[in-house]
Each structure stands twice: as structure tokens, then as C-alpha cells.
Amino acid sequence: MSETLENLYSETRQFPPPAALAAEANVKAEAYERATADRLGFWEQQAERLTWAKRWEQTLDWSNPPFAKWFVGGELNIAYNCVDRHVEAGLGDKVAIHWEGEPGDTRSITYADLLKSVSQAANTLTELGVTAGDRVAIYLPMIPEAAVAMLACARIGALHSVVFGGFSVDALATRIQDADAKVVITADGGYRRGKPSALKPTVDEAVAQCPSIEHVLVVRRTGEDVTWGEKDLWWHETVEQASEKHEPKAFDSEHPLFILYTSGTTGKPKGILHTTGGYLTQVSYTYNAVFDLKPETDVFWCTADIGWVTGHSYIVYGPLSNGATQIMYEGTPDTPHKGRFWEIVDKYKVTILYTAPTLIRTMMKWGDDIPAKYDLSSLRLLGSVGEPINPEAWMWYRANVGHDSCPIVDTWWQTETGGIMISPLPGVTSTKPGSAMTPLPGISADVVDDQAESVPDGGGGFLVLREPWPSMLRTIWGDDQRFIDTYWSRFGKGAGTGDEWIYFAGDGAKKDEDGALWLLGRVDDVMLVSGHNISTTEVESALVSHPSVAEAAVVGATDPTTGQAIVAFTIPRGNVDTAGDAGEKLIQDLRNHVAKKLGPIAKPRQIMLVAELPKTRSGKIMRRLLRDVAENRSLGDVTTLQDSTVMDLISSGMQGSKSED
């Protein structure tokens, strides 16, 4: 992208917060003013929500940028904050996790149960020689032991590195090697799509390539046969037999908490490093502010996998540090039927639901009649994360899930930011469908041009963060230079211009006429059509606003006349006829529809109707692969793809398609 991004889409719908929610909201409008007047003082107040063994001496040390230290000199134990202190406050019998296995088996785990299990796991890890600073890899399905394992590591000061259950041998081995992990915690398998899906064989193969691993701790979940090696130990024969007493020791505020690998677009995965005090402060605060948690009455459900940062921050650390009751679900949304999610909402009377646009669009494709079969009236707040949510998907979510009355919080953040950065406050913000609205109190996000100048309202450009924030990544594990090069070298001091250190997130965004922020996707995906920088997000949202479309992915393909031309891959809604002429007509309609919504410059050269799109495990569309298809190249790296057969289908469909005017 050379200059700024076009602002093509305009949205006039707006939804004020429900009056009752606004009146009782945890965070009110004054928080913005307070944070602007004294940013560090504001974050100190949020840190005070936690229990510290020793208070910090300095709020922020930014003397060696871009390496930040927050709450310098302070000491705390994260597991104590997430578990023990609730039990001490008399909430031992309160359910922390209602767990729902895919086959329908359930467990309810109270804070007292959690304290027992986390203490036992901490004792076992200690017996296995794990000490503060050591790394533990976690490769588990969505079972409560995943949260227990993470908290046990945090309790003894060991770093966890959670690897998505289902990643390949190579992906697991590379991550174990990069972190030099001592122990892997895994399971025989988990349930996916109605059957057991083994994990242990992948671990066996990976561990054979990883001499650093001394022990493999195995949870029995499916009961399927496993091959047993000399490093292997059963969880139920060790952890569940261990002492239930464990004294949590306080760690320095900057003691490392976890590494989480993000694949990025190219190259070797980056081990994003988070530390203790700042991370927990921001995650705990944002959870309370953005989801407006009322711990006595709310039932929270974040549908993310624990292997994604969303699972770390808003299944484990955010909810548990706030003493929430939440749902954890093991399986897929269509097992054994496409109403499974809504059945769970109905069964547990979920009040706050946090999910991803990919899921919402899938539900749109499956049809409105499915959520309509369930009682979703318990829901009072909805959230979205992971990708831009198209205005039409947002409206669908509000109408079909949120019974036209739940506020929707579209939350922008990254593995690197640790916690939510840009989001409405549900009791304050009048939301616009498709916009993440404004930075949270204490966060300074901006949209700039290629000279790092703030763009005016109505303009588009690069999303940057101008001030350090408590839950920011501290470095890339083992590679400080890559940390500087990747995030701090595009703008500002790190780029040799100005005095400010400016973090560049990799995303494009625009400010609308009211200054609200609209995320426009990764800048690597921006299309340059006849000299205009057009975001994939705006064209995708225009397509999704057509009543026949559930989901769309757009890429720029080399074009002899326009430089790049827009190629769209589109999934029709479930009830739409696409056979023969009907399909041709729909394609023409869609091209005209986009031209009408955004202007002729954004009219796709070519539209393909497809059944599926390539996605990562966290549901993000992999446009890179679609670009390969659109430009008739062989496919790049597909190892992080959720379902590798999708690309074969799309490629074979592409052969027969033709370009138009």
C-alpha cells in the first residue's frame, strides 16, 4: 500500500446502548476522560483490581523502548489471582467452568475444584523438575485440564506454550524446539465431529525430534489405545494423586507468563512473549469493562479454542481473574447437529456470548431457522473477534441471536496486544454495524498515512498504537531484533523518523465521518486497482450485504490493464439456487451490487461461487492461498489450514470459470 486506503463504504445505522444496561454498566463514559487526563494513573487503578503480594514502585518504565516494563518492582501470583482469592472470599462453591464434551458428557468445576486441581498439577510439575522460567508445551483438546495446566504453569512461574490441538507434528516440534520446552502436556485425544481424534501419536512423533522434552504428561480423555514410551506419565496417576496443598509464590511483575506462536504470513512462527502484571491487569480490566460482567448472575461463553490468544485471555485469565462462571465446549458447532451452539446457550442460559465472524457467517449460511428453534432470551451481550465483522453479519447476529436488543462489542486486538484494544463499551457507545468504534480508555490507537501523520475523519490508512499498553508483547522469544523489525520499524523512531516509538499492527483501517474506527484487514491484502488502494474488507462486506451471500473472500490478482483486478470467492446462503443460468445471473447481480454499493472502481472482475473458503484454525480467511489460485500459481504453505481439501475444491472450480468485461 503506498499512500492511504480508499473509504468506499458508508453506514448510517446506529444502535445506542440499552438504557437498563447503560444505567448499571461497570464502566461509564467518565473513564475515557479519566484515562486521557492521567493515562498511567488510570492503569494503576486497574492494576489495583488485582491482588499483589508487593506493590509496584513505578507504573511504566519506557526508558529502553520498545522494551516496556509495567508495574516495576511489583510481585503477584497469577494463579492466586484467578483461583485462590475467590475461594478465600467464600466463593469456593461457585462454578468456574461448566464443561460440555462433544459427545454430551458434562462436568461442572467450582473454584474450589479448580484450586485443588491447579495445586495438584503445580505439585506434579514441580516433582518433574519444572521450575520458574522453564517452558511447558500444552497440546490438548478443549477440556478443563487445558485451563488447569496453564494455571499450574503460571502458579510455579513456568511459561506455557499452548499449541493448537490438531496442528501437525512439524508445527508442534518446531514450537517445542524454539521454546526448548521440558515437558509436554497432552491427551490421548479429544472428540471432533462425532468421533475420537487422536493427539498422542502426533506428540510421540514430535517428541522423537525434541531431545529437550523430559516428560510427557497424558490426560485420558477418549480411552483409545495409545503407544506408551518411557517419558510418558498418565495425568490421573500423577496429578490426581498429588498433594492438594500448594503455596503460591509471588513473581515479579515482569516475570514471563507465556509464549504463544503466531504463524504470521511468512517465515518461521513468532513466539510472542507476555509477562505477568501488565498482562493480567489489562486482560482482567478489559474483560470486566467490555463484557460488563456481573459475576453473580452472568454466564459467559467464549467459543474460541484455548490454543488461540482469545482462549488465553478470555477463557482463562480474564474470566477467572474476575470470578466469572463460564462455559467451555469441546467440539464443533455442527456436531451432532447445526443447532448445537444455540442448544448450549439455551441449556446453560448463557448471558454473554463471544465468538468470531467466521462462525456468524457460517450460521447465516445454515439459515435463520436454526437459531430460531432455541430460547436465546438469556443473552444480554454479544461479542465478536478475529476478523472484521461485515455489517450484514453484524445485523444478522443482532437479529437472530441477540433478539434485536443485545449490544454487540466488536473487539479488535491481536496475540501481540494481549488484550482488547479497540471496542465499544456496551453501556456507553452507540455502535455502528461493522465498526470496532473507539480505542478503550487508556489506549492510544490512531490511523496514519505513510508519513505517520494522523489521517482526518473520513480517511483511511495504517492502524498504529502510539503509546505502550500494559498487556503488550515484550519481545519475540529469543529474537529481540525480529521484535523491533516486525513491529517498530515502519513508522516513527524505529524507522528513523521522529522521536516517538510507534507500533504498527499490520492492519489497515479508516476513520469515518464521526471518527469511529473501521478495521479494513491486513495491509498485505490491500488491492491496488487503477491506482486506488482498495481494502478486501469493504468489497467483502458489500458482497455479504447481498441477500444471497453468506460469506465472501476477495483478493487482488495481476491484471494487464488495471494493475490488479478484484477476484471474489463467494459462498451463497443455504437456500439460494446456483445451478446453471441462475448461478450466472447471480454472479452478474453481485458484480453490479458491489459497483452500486462502493462505486465502479470496486466492481469485481470475476466472481466464483464456492462452498467453502480456506481458513486458519482460528477462522481467519487465508487470502494468500486464494491469490495463488486467482493467479494460477501452485499453492504456498497450507500447514495452518483448517481443512486442506477446501483448496482442491476451489482450484478445480476455478479452471472452468471465466473473466467478464
Ligand code: 6R9
Ligand atoms: C485476537 C486475535 C490478530 C488479527 C488482527 C486483525 C484481525 C482481530 C478483529 C480483527 C477486525 C476485529 N482481527 N480482531 N480485524 N476486527 N474485531 O484475533 O488475535 O489471532 O493474533 O489476530 O486479527 O487483522 O491484526 P490474532
